[in-house]
Amino acid sequence: MEIGRDLDGGLRAVLREYVLSLADDELVLGHRDSEWCAFAPLIEEDVAFASIAQDEIAHAQMMLGMVQDLGGPGPDALAFGRASSAMRNAVLLERPNGDWAYSLTRHLVYDIADDLRTEALLRSRERSLVLVAERMRREERYHLEHGRTWVRALAHGGREALLRLQHALDRVAADSFDLFRPIAWEGALVRAGILAEEPSRLWEPFVARVQAEVGPFGLTFTPGRSGPHGRAGEHTPDLDGLLRTMGEVWRSDPHAIW
Amino acid sequence: MPSETEVRTALQAVHDPEIPVLSIVDLGVVSAIRISGADVEVDILPTFSGCPALGFMTEAVRRKVAELPGVEAVKVRLCLDPAWDTSRISARGRLALQSFGIAPPGDAPACPYCGSRETRLASSFGPTRCRSVYYCDSCRNPFEQMKAL
Numbered sequence: 001m002e003i004g005r006d007l008d009g010g011l012r013a014v015l016r017e018y019v020l021s022l023a024d025d026e027l028v029l030g031h032r033d034s035e036w037c038a039f040a041p042l043i044e045e046d047v048a049f050a051s052i053a054q055d056e057i058a059h060a061q062m063m064l065g066m067v068q069d070l071g072g073p074g075p076d077a078l079a080f081g082r083a084s085s086a087m088r089n090a091v092l093l094e095r096p097n098g099d100w101a102y103s104l105t106r107h108l109v110y111d112i113a114d115d116l117r118t119e120a121l122l123r124s125r126e127r128s129l130v131l132v133a134e135r136m137r138r139e140e141r142y143h144l145e146h147g148r149t150w151v152r153a154l155a156h157g158g159r160e161a162l163l164r165l166q167h168a169l170d171r172v173a174a175d176s177f178d179l180f181r182p183i184a185w186e187g188a189l190v191r192a193g194i195l196a197e198e199p200s201r202l203w204e205p206f207v208a209r210v211q212a213e214v215g216p217f218g219l220t221f222t223p224g225r226s227g228p229h230g231r232a233g234e235h236t237p238d239l240d241g242l243l244r245t246m247g248e249v250w251r252s253d254p255h256a257i258w
Numbered sequence: 259m260p261s262e263t264e265v266r267t268a269l270q271a272v273h274d275p276e277i278p279v280l281s282i283v284d285l286g287v288v289s290a291i292r293i294s295g296a297d298v299e300v301d302i303l304p305t306f307s308g309c310p311a312l313g314f315m316t317e318a319v320r321r322k323v324a325e326l327p328g329v330e331a332v333k334v335r336l337c338l339d340p341a342w343d344t345s346r347i348s349a350r351g352r353l354a355l356q357s358f359g360i361a362p363p364g365d366a367p368a369c370p371y372c373g374s375r376e377t378r379l380a381s382s383f384g385p386t387r388c389r390s391v392y393y394c395d396s397c398r399n400p401f402e403q404m405k406a407l
Contacts, residue, residue: 044391048383054308055387062307131338135307138343138407142382 003066003128011192014185015126016070017088018195020078021231022117023063024089025179027079028239029110030056031246032097041100048146052107055139062132076254080247084235087243091228092175094239101154101164102171108147109172109221112209113179114140116202123196148213155217166219173223178230180206260326262291265298268326272318275311276386279354282315286346289337296330298323303342306387306407312336344407360389361403369394370401377401 003019004012033053040046064075072078093110097103118140121133154161182200189195203225210221228234249256269288274280282288282302289301300319304312316334323332344363347355352362361367361377368375374396382405384391389402 044381044383047385048381051308051383051387054310055306058306058308127339131341134341135338138341139307142405146382 003069003126007192007194011188011194012070014188015194016067016072017185018189018199019063019066019070019129020072021088023060023067023078024087025093025110025114026056026063027060028087028089028242029093029107030054030060031242032093032095032103033107035097036103052143052146055143059132059136059139062135066128066132076250080243080250081254082243084239084243085233087233087235087239088231089235089239090175090178091230091234091236091239092172092178094230094235094242095171095175096238098168098171099164101161102168104147104150104154105165105168106172107143108151108213109169109176109210110179111140111144111147112213113176113202113206115144116206116209117199120196120199120202125193129194151214152217155214155219162218165214165217169214169219169221173221175227176207176223177203177225177227181229181231183231259293259295259328260298262293264326265291265293265300265323268322269300269319272315272322275314275318277355277358277360279358280351281354282319284348284351284354286348286351287315287342288319289340296328297333298326298329298331299333299335301335301337303340303346304336304338305342306405308387310387342407344404347404355404359401361392361401363404363406367392367403369397369399371399372397 004015007015030053033049033056036049037046040049060079061075064078067078068074092106118133118137121129124130151165154165180200180203182198186198186200190198207221207223214221266283266288270281270283272282274282274285287303287305289303292299300323302316302319316336320332320334323329347362355362356370359370361370366375367377369377372394374394376395377392378395380391380393380400382390384402388404390405391400392403393400
Protein backbone atom coordinates (compact mmCIF):
# COMPACT_ATOMS: atom_id res chain seq x y z
CA MET A 1 0.00 0.00 0.00
CA GLU A 2 1.48 3.32 -1.00
CA ILE A 3 1.96 5.76 1.82
CA GLY A 4 0.05 9.02 2.08
CA ARG A 5 -1.99 8.56 -1.08
CA ASP A 6 -4.94 10.58 0.24
CA LEU A 7 -2.93 13.32 1.99
CA ASP A 8 -2.62 16.88 0.75
CA GLY A 9 0.73 18.23 -0.43
CA GLY A 10 1.62 20.02 2.81
CA LEU A 11 1.00 16.95 4.94
CA ARG A 12 2.89 14.74 2.53
CA ALA A 13 5.92 17.01 2.85
CA VAL A 14 5.72 16.95 6.64
CA LEU A 15 5.31 13.17 6.72
CA ARG A 16 8.26 12.84 4.34
CA GLU A 17 10.39 14.83 6.76
CA TYR A 18 9.32 12.63 9.67
CA VAL A 19 9.94 9.32 7.88
CA LEU A 20 13.28 10.67 6.67
CA SER A 21 14.36 11.34 10.26
CA LEU A 22 13.52 7.73 11.23
CA ALA A 23 15.30 6.35 8.17
CA ASP A 24 18.42 8.47 8.71
CA ASP A 25 18.73 7.34 12.34
CA GLU A 26 18.76 3.71 11.21
CA LEU A 27 21.03 4.35 8.24
CA VAL A 28 23.73 6.20 10.16
CA LEU A 29 23.74 3.85 13.14
CA GLY A 30 23.70 0.89 10.76
CA HIS A 31 26.84 2.22 9.12
CA ARG A 32 28.55 2.73 12.48
CA ASP A 33 27.59 -0.84 13.47
CA SER A 34 29.18 -2.18 10.31
CA GLU A 35 32.47 -0.55 11.34
CA TRP A 36 32.77 -3.05 14.21
CA CYS A 37 33.00 -5.93 11.74
CA ALA A 38 36.45 -7.53 12.23
CA PHE A 39 37.25 -5.24 15.17
CA ALA A 40 34.87 -6.38 17.92
CA PRO A 41 36.42 -7.98 21.01
CA LEU A 42 34.87 -11.38 20.18
CA ILE A 43 34.15 -13.04 16.86
CA GLU A 44 30.51 -13.56 17.91
CA GLU A 45 30.27 -9.81 18.29
CA ASP A 46 31.76 -9.18 14.84
CA VAL A 47 28.87 -11.27 13.57
CA ALA A 48 26.32 -9.69 15.89
CA PHE A 49 27.21 -6.13 14.91
CA ALA A 50 27.33 -7.05 11.22
CA SER A 51 23.84 -8.61 11.52
CA ILE A 52 22.46 -5.64 13.41
CA ALA A 53 23.95 -3.34 10.77
CA GLN A 54 22.18 -5.35 8.05
CA ASP A 55 18.87 -4.94 9.88
CA GLU A 56 19.24 -1.21 10.48
CA ILE A 57 20.25 -0.52 6.89
CA ALA A 58 17.38 -2.66 5.58
CA HIS A 59 14.97 -0.72 7.81
CA ALA A 60 16.42 2.51 6.45
CA GLN A 61 15.96 1.18 2.92
CA MET A 62 12.27 0.41 3.53
CA MET A 63 11.65 3.86 4.95
CA LEU A 64 13.65 5.63 2.25
CA GLY A 65 11.36 3.80 -0.20
CA MET A 66 8.44 5.43 1.61
CA VAL A 67 10.15 8.82 1.31
CA GLN A 68 10.33 8.18 -2.42
CA ASP A 69 6.60 7.33 -2.49
CA LEU A 70 6.00 10.64 -0.74
CA GLY A 71 7.74 12.51 -3.53
CA GLY A 72 11.45 12.25 -2.74
CA PRO A 73 14.31 10.81 -4.82
CA GLY A 74 15.09 7.06 -4.72
CA PRO A 75 16.62 5.26 -1.70
CA ASP A 76 20.15 5.10 -3.13
CA ALA A 77 20.26 8.78 -4.01
CA LEU A 78 18.90 9.60 -0.56
CA ALA A 79 21.34 7.34 1.25
CA PHE A 80 24.46 8.15 -0.71
CA GLY A 81 23.86 11.45 -2.45
CA ARG A 82 23.04 13.94 0.29
CA ALA A 83 25.28 16.45 2.00
CA SER A 84 25.37 16.23 5.80
CA SER A 85 23.23 19.39 6.08
CA ALA A 86 20.39 17.44 4.40
CA MET A 87 20.65 14.53 6.83
CA ARG A 88 17.97 14.30 9.54
CA ASN A 89 19.52 11.78 11.93
CA ALA A 90 20.11 12.57 15.59
CA VAL A 91 23.75 13.53 16.17
CA LEU A 92 24.04 10.76 18.78
CA LEU A 93 24.09 8.20 16.00
CA GLU A 94 26.88 9.78 13.95
CA ARG A 95 29.39 9.91 16.81
CA PRO A 96 32.35 7.60 16.19
CA ASN A 97 32.08 4.19 17.84
CA GLY A 98 34.52 5.02 20.62
CA ASP A 99 35.13 2.16 22.99
CA TRP A 100 33.04 -0.99 23.41
CA ALA A 101 31.18 0.50 26.38
CA TYR A 102 30.14 3.55 24.37
CA SER A 103 28.98 1.54 21.34
CA LEU A 104 26.86 -0.81 23.45
CA THR A 105 25.45 1.92 25.65
CA ARG A 106 24.53 4.07 22.68
CA HIS A 107 22.87 1.10 21.03
CA LEU A 108 20.86 0.18 24.08
CA VAL A 109 19.70 3.76 24.63
CA TYR A 110 18.80 4.14 20.95
CA ASP A 111 17.02 0.78 20.87
CA ILE A 112 14.89 1.86 23.82
CA ALA A 113 14.02 5.13 22.03
CA ASP A 114 13.25 3.20 18.86
CA ASP A 115 11.09 0.72 20.75
CA LEU A 116 8.93 3.55 22.12
CA ARG A 117 8.79 5.26 18.75
CA THR A 118 7.79 2.20 16.73
CA GLU A 119 5.28 1.17 19.40
CA ALA A 120 3.61 4.57 18.92
CA LEU A 121 3.62 4.05 15.14
CA LEU A 122 1.47 0.94 15.59
CA ARG A 123 -1.35 3.37 16.45
CA SER A 124 -0.97 5.35 13.22
CA ARG A 125 -3.82 5.76 10.77
CA GLU A 126 -1.37 5.19 7.90
CA ARG A 127 -1.46 1.45 7.28
CA SER A 128 1.98 1.42 5.61
CA LEU A 129 3.59 2.98 8.71
CA VAL A 130 1.96 0.35 10.91
CA LEU A 131 3.24 -2.46 8.67
CA VAL A 132 6.80 -1.13 8.62
CA ALA A 133 6.76 -0.61 12.39
CA GLU A 134 5.52 -4.18 12.94
CA ARG A 135 8.23 -5.56 10.71
CA MET A 136 10.99 -3.57 12.42
CA ARG A 137 9.81 -4.42 15.92
CA ARG A 138 10.09 -8.15 15.30
CA GLU A 139 13.77 -7.72 14.49
CA GLU A 140 14.57 -4.92 16.91
CA ARG A 141 13.70 -7.02 19.94
CA TYR A 142 16.85 -9.04 19.26
CA HIS A 143 18.88 -5.82 19.25
CA LEU A 144 17.37 -4.70 22.53
CA GLU A 145 18.16 -8.06 24.10
CA HIS A 146 21.71 -7.95 22.76
CA GLY A 147 22.40 -4.52 24.29
CA ARG A 148 20.77 -5.47 27.58
CA THR A 149 22.77 -8.66 27.91
CA TRP A 150 26.04 -6.88 27.29
CA VAL A 151 25.41 -3.89 29.51
CA ARG A 152 24.44 -6.31 32.30
CA ALA A 153 27.60 -8.36 31.74
CA LEU A 154 29.86 -5.30 31.65
CA ALA A 155 28.21 -3.84 34.73
CA HIS A 156 29.32 -6.94 36.65
CA GLY A 157 32.83 -6.63 35.25
CA GLY A 158 34.42 -4.63 38.05
CA ARG A 159 35.25 -1.00 38.74
CA GLU A 160 36.82 -0.03 35.44
CA ALA A 161 33.94 -1.48 33.45
CA LEU A 162 31.42 0.41 35.58
CA LEU A 163 33.36 3.67 35.22
CA ARG A 164 33.48 3.25 31.46
CA LEU A 165 29.76 2.52 31.32
CA GLN A 166 28.94 5.61 33.37
CA HIS A 167 31.22 7.72 31.23
CA ALA A 168 29.54 6.33 28.10
CA LEU A 169 26.08 6.99 29.55
CA ASP A 170 27.03 10.59 30.31
CA ARG A 171 28.21 11.11 26.73
CA VAL A 172 25.07 9.49 25.34
CA ALA A 173 22.89 11.56 27.69
CA ALA A 174 24.45 14.79 26.42
CA ASP A 175 23.24 13.95 22.88
CA SER A 176 19.91 12.31 23.71
CA PHE A 177 17.46 15.20 23.59
CA ASP A 178 17.93 15.30 19.82
CA LEU A 179 15.99 12.02 19.59
CA PHE A 180 12.76 13.55 20.90
CA ARG A 181 13.19 17.32 20.58
CA PRO A 182 9.84 18.95 19.74
CA ILE A 183 9.62 19.81 16.05
CA ALA A 184 7.34 22.51 14.63
CA TRP A 185 5.43 20.18 12.34
CA GLU A 186 4.75 17.30 14.68
CA GLY A 187 1.38 18.71 15.73
CA ALA A 188 0.14 18.60 12.14
CA LEU A 189 0.86 14.86 11.94
CA VAL A 190 -1.09 14.24 15.15
CA ARG A 191 -4.06 16.33 14.02
CA ALA A 192 -4.20 14.35 10.79
CA GLY A 193 -4.17 11.08 12.78
CA ILE A 194 -0.91 9.98 11.16
CA LEU A 195 0.78 9.89 14.55
CA ALA A 196 -1.14 9.00 17.69
CA GLU A 197 0.85 11.56 19.70
CA GLU A 198 3.69 14.03 19.24
CA PRO A 199 7.03 12.17 19.21
CA SER A 200 8.38 14.69 21.74
CA ARG A 201 5.91 13.37 24.31
CA LEU A 202 7.94 10.18 24.44
CA TRP A 203 10.87 12.04 25.99
CA GLU A 204 9.93 11.48 29.64
CA PRO A 205 8.91 7.82 29.24
CA PHE A 206 12.19 7.33 27.37
CA VAL A 207 14.36 8.83 30.13
CA ALA A 208 12.48 6.79 32.74
CA ARG A 209 12.95 3.56 30.81
CA VAL A 210 16.67 4.04 30.30
CA GLN A 211 17.09 4.85 33.98
CA ALA A 212 15.06 1.75 34.94
CA GLU A 213 17.34 -0.32 32.74
CA VAL A 214 20.68 0.94 34.11
CA GLY A 215 19.66 1.96 37.65
CA PRO A 216 19.95 -1.56 39.13
CA PHE A 217 23.68 -1.51 38.33
CA GLY A 218 24.23 1.77 40.19
CA LEU A 219 24.41 3.73 36.91
CA THR A 220 22.57 6.96 36.20
CA PHE A 221 21.15 8.46 33.04
CA THR A 222 20.65 12.20 33.47
CA PRO A 223 20.12 13.91 30.12
CA GLY A 224 19.21 17.59 29.86
CA ARG A 225 16.88 19.28 27.40
CA SER A 226 19.72 20.63 25.30
CA GLY A 227 22.47 19.40 23.02
CA PRO A 228 22.85 19.16 19.26
CA HIS A 229 20.02 19.52 16.73
CA GLY A 230 20.61 16.91 14.05
CA ARG A 231 16.98 16.90 12.85
CA ALA A 232 17.55 20.46 11.64
CA GLY A 233 20.61 19.40 9.67
CA GLU A 234 23.16 20.63 12.22
CA HIS A 235 25.78 17.91 12.19
CA THR A 236 29.39 17.33 13.15
CA PRO A 237 32.39 16.74 10.84
CA ASP A 238 32.15 13.06 11.89
CA LEU A 239 29.04 12.72 9.73
CA ASP A 240 30.87 14.14 6.70
CA GLY A 241 33.50 11.44 7.09
CA LEU A 242 30.85 8.73 7.44
CA LEU A 243 28.98 9.93 4.34
CA ARG A 244 32.18 10.06 2.34
CA THR A 245 32.94 6.43 3.15
CA MET A 246 29.38 5.18 2.76
CA GLY A 247 28.82 6.83 -0.60
CA GLU A 248 32.18 6.00 -2.17
CA VAL A 249 31.01 3.13 -4.39
CA TRP A 250 27.80 4.86 -5.41
CA ARG A 251 29.63 8.03 -6.42
CA SER A 252 32.04 6.04 -8.58
CA ASP A 253 29.09 4.35 -10.37
CA PRO A 254 25.55 5.40 -9.43
CA HIS A 255 24.04 2.50 -11.39
CA ALA A 256 26.14 -0.24 -9.82
CA ILE A 257 24.24 -3.11 -8.24
CA TRP A 258 25.84 -4.96 -5.36
CA MET B 259 -4.11 -19.93 -18.96
CA PRO B 260 -2.43 -21.63 -15.94
CA SER B 261 -4.33 -22.33 -12.74
CA GLU B 262 -3.27 -21.04 -9.35
CA THR B 263 -2.47 -24.62 -8.29
CA GLU B 264 -0.15 -25.04 -11.28
CA VAL B 265 1.69 -21.85 -10.36
CA ARG B 266 2.00 -22.88 -6.72
CA THR B 267 3.21 -26.36 -7.69
CA ALA B 268 5.82 -24.86 -10.01
CA LEU B 269 7.01 -22.61 -7.19
CA GLN B 270 7.63 -25.68 -4.99
CA ALA B 271 10.76 -26.07 -7.12
CA VAL B 272 12.13 -22.65 -6.13
CA HIS B 273 14.33 -22.95 -3.08
CA ASP B 274 15.78 -20.61 -0.53
CA PRO B 275 19.33 -20.10 -1.87
CA GLU B 276 20.79 -20.29 1.63
CA ILE B 277 18.76 -23.37 2.65
CA PRO B 278 18.59 -25.36 -0.60
CA VAL B 279 16.30 -28.08 0.81
CA LEU B 280 13.58 -25.57 1.67
CA SER B 281 11.01 -24.57 -0.93
CA ILE B 282 9.85 -20.96 -0.83
CA VAL B 283 6.26 -22.23 -0.73
CA ASP B 284 7.04 -24.16 2.46
CA LEU B 285 8.90 -21.13 3.77
CA GLY B 286 5.56 -19.34 3.51
CA VAL B 287 6.75 -16.40 1.41
CA VAL B 288 4.38 -16.96 -1.51
CA SER B 289 1.23 -15.03 -0.70
CA ALA B 290 -1.43 -14.15 -3.29
CA ILE B 291 -1.30 -15.37 -6.88
CA ARG B 292 -3.43 -13.48 -9.41
CA ILE B 293 -4.00 -14.78 -12.91
CA SER B 294 -5.59 -12.82 -15.67
CA GLY B 295 -5.36 -14.45 -19.06
CA ALA B 296 -1.67 -14.93 -19.82
CA ASP B 297 -0.58 -12.48 -17.08
CA VAL B 298 0.47 -13.80 -13.67
CA GLU B 299 1.13 -11.69 -10.63
CA VAL B 300 2.77 -13.24 -7.55
CA ASP B 301 2.96 -11.54 -4.14
CA ILE B 302 6.09 -12.39 -2.16
CA LEU B 303 6.38 -11.63 1.54
CA PRO B 304 9.92 -10.59 2.50
CA THR B 305 11.26 -12.64 5.42
CA PHE B 306 13.94 -10.88 7.43
CA SER B 307 14.19 -7.35 6.09
CA GLY B 308 17.97 -7.45 5.63
CA CYS B 309 17.91 -10.81 3.82
CA PRO B 310 20.23 -10.67 0.79
CA ALA B 311 18.52 -13.75 -0.70
CA LEU B 312 15.36 -11.76 -1.37
CA GLY B 313 16.41 -10.41 -4.75
CA PHE B 314 17.47 -13.88 -5.82
CA MET B 315 14.15 -15.41 -4.77
CA THR B 316 12.16 -12.72 -6.57
CA GLU B 317 14.03 -13.34 -9.79
CA ALA B 318 13.80 -17.14 -9.44
CA VAL B 319 10.02 -16.88 -8.98
CA ARG B 320 9.71 -14.71 -12.05
CA ARG B 321 11.72 -17.13 -14.18
CA LYS B 322 9.95 -20.25 -12.90
CA VAL B 323 6.46 -18.89 -13.58
CA ALA B 324 7.50 -17.58 -17.00
CA GLU B 325 8.39 -21.18 -17.98
CA LEU B 326 4.78 -22.36 -17.53
CA PRO B 327 2.82 -22.94 -20.74
CA GLY B 328 0.35 -20.18 -21.51
CA VAL B 329 2.16 -17.54 -19.44
CA GLU B 330 3.26 -14.36 -21.18
CA ALA B 331 3.96 -11.79 -18.49
CA VAL B 332 5.00 -12.31 -14.87
CA LYS B 333 5.03 -9.66 -12.21
CA VAL B 334 6.47 -10.32 -8.77
CA ARG B 335 5.48 -7.86 -6.05
CA LEU B 336 7.10 -7.53 -2.63
CA CYS B 337 4.37 -7.11 -0.12
CA LEU B 338 4.46 -6.35 3.64
CA ASP B 339 0.82 -7.21 4.23
CA PRO B 340 0.38 -9.74 5.78
CA ALA B 341 3.73 -9.60 7.55
CA TRP B 342 5.76 -12.76 7.13
CA ASP B 343 6.59 -14.52 10.35
CA THR B 344 8.07 -17.89 11.16
CA SER B 345 4.64 -19.40 11.89
CA ARG B 346 4.12 -19.35 8.11
CA ILE B 347 6.70 -22.12 7.67
CA SER B 348 4.83 -25.35 6.87
CA ALA B 349 5.26 -28.68 8.70
CA ARG B 350 7.15 -29.94 5.67
CA GLY B 351 9.32 -26.82 5.78
CA ARG B 352 10.16 -27.40 9.45
CA LEU B 353 11.23 -30.96 8.66
CA ALA B 354 13.34 -29.73 5.75
CA LEU B 355 15.12 -27.26 8.05
CA GLN B 356 15.84 -29.99 10.55
CA SER B 357 17.19 -32.36 7.91
CA PHE B 358 19.54 -29.56 6.83
CA GLY B 359 20.88 -29.25 10.39
CA ILE B 360 18.92 -26.12 11.32
CA ALA B 361 16.52 -26.36 14.24
CA PRO B 362 13.12 -24.91 13.32
CA PRO B 363 12.01 -21.76 15.19
CA GLY B 364 10.54 -22.17 18.66
CA ASP B 365 11.51 -22.15 22.35
CA ALA B 366 14.27 -24.46 23.63
CA PRO B 367 15.17 -26.12 20.34
CA ALA B 368 16.09 -29.80 20.19
CA CYS B 369 19.53 -30.51 18.74
CA PRO B 370 19.00 -31.36 15.04
CA TYR B 371 21.86 -33.89 15.24
CA CYS B 372 21.10 -35.94 18.36
CA GLY B 373 17.61 -34.77 19.33
CA SER B 374 18.65 -33.73 22.85
CA ARG B 375 16.86 -30.85 24.58
CA GLU B 376 19.99 -30.01 26.57
CA THR B 377 20.82 -27.04 24.39
CA ARG B 378 21.67 -23.44 25.11
CA LEU B 379 21.85 -20.21 23.16
CA ALA B 380 25.43 -19.27 22.27
CA SER B 381 24.59 -16.14 20.26
CA SER B 382 21.40 -14.66 18.83
CA PHE B 383 23.32 -13.65 15.72
CA GLY B 384 24.48 -16.43 13.44
CA PRO B 385 25.97 -16.82 9.97
CA THR B 386 22.89 -15.42 8.24
CA ARG B 387 20.32 -12.86 9.29
CA CYS B 388 17.75 -15.50 10.16
CA ARG B 389 19.81 -17.87 12.31
CA SER B 390 21.00 -18.01 15.91
CA VAL B 391 23.79 -20.22 17.17
CA TYR B 392 23.10 -22.85 19.85
CA TYR B 393 25.28 -25.39 21.56
CA CYS B 394 24.22 -28.93 22.38
CA ASP B 395 25.47 -30.02 25.79
CA SER B 396 24.66 -33.62 24.98
CA CYS B 397 26.49 -34.30 21.68
CA ARG B 398 28.68 -31.20 22.07
CA ASN B 399 28.00 -29.79 18.67
CA PRO B 400 27.18 -26.23 17.84
CA PHE B 401 24.10 -25.92 15.66
CA GLU B 402 21.91 -23.20 14.20
CA GLN B 403 18.29 -22.38 14.77
CA MET B 404 16.07 -20.28 12.58
CA LYS B 405 15.09 -17.31 14.74
CA ALA B 406 11.48 -16.88 15.65
CA LEU B 407 10.11 -13.73 14.07
